[in-house]
Amino acid sequence: MGKRPARCYTHVRGPANTRVGKYVRGVPDSRIRSYDAGNRQGDFPVHVHLVAKERCQIRHTALEASRIAVNRQLQRNIGTDDYHMTIRIHPHHILRENKMMAVAGADRIQDGMSRSFGKSTDRAARVKVGQELITVRIHPEKYHEALDALKRASDRFPTPCSYKIGKGEELVKEYLRKN
Secondary structure, eight states: OOOOOGGGTSSOOSSOOOOBTTTBOOOOOOSOOOSEEEOTTOOOSEEEEEEESSOEEEEHHHHHHHHHHHHHHHHHHTOGGGOEEEEOOOOOEEEEEOOOOOSTTHHHHOOOOTTOOOEEEEEEEEEOTTOEEEEEEEOGGGHHHHHHHHHHHHTTSSSOEEEEEEEOHHHHHHHHHHO
């Protein structure tokens, strides 16, 4: 049986479930393996952040898809040595699902159990309003490439996102004024 759609898990309900090992057994590993990409030691004056506008949960598969999208876009257009990208959130929250029968007439056979704990199926990151999801460090002349890459990442998230310049805003304004 396939996974439920992401819309089933995007809303934050109840306290976070993070107790791996003590209470919850058999939690699947996170798909996202690398949180940094590009040139980690480079000196980049401009920091561009992707910021969440709503409170939600983002599954680890969406985080990995956005990481791949940003990394691929920046590698193709800028090159590996001219940027540094960081994923700023981590999927700590464990998603659970109470499996129900999905056959004809199942409503007469199975009512389910009220407040059942469920089996762990996925991991998700809980995001607050205004929290930075992804940060790209670049040179000011590559500002538009970073915005395009972050736009591709925001398409993979269940929340609307905006952009924020964390550091180097004067450099970007000066570059945009010249061109």
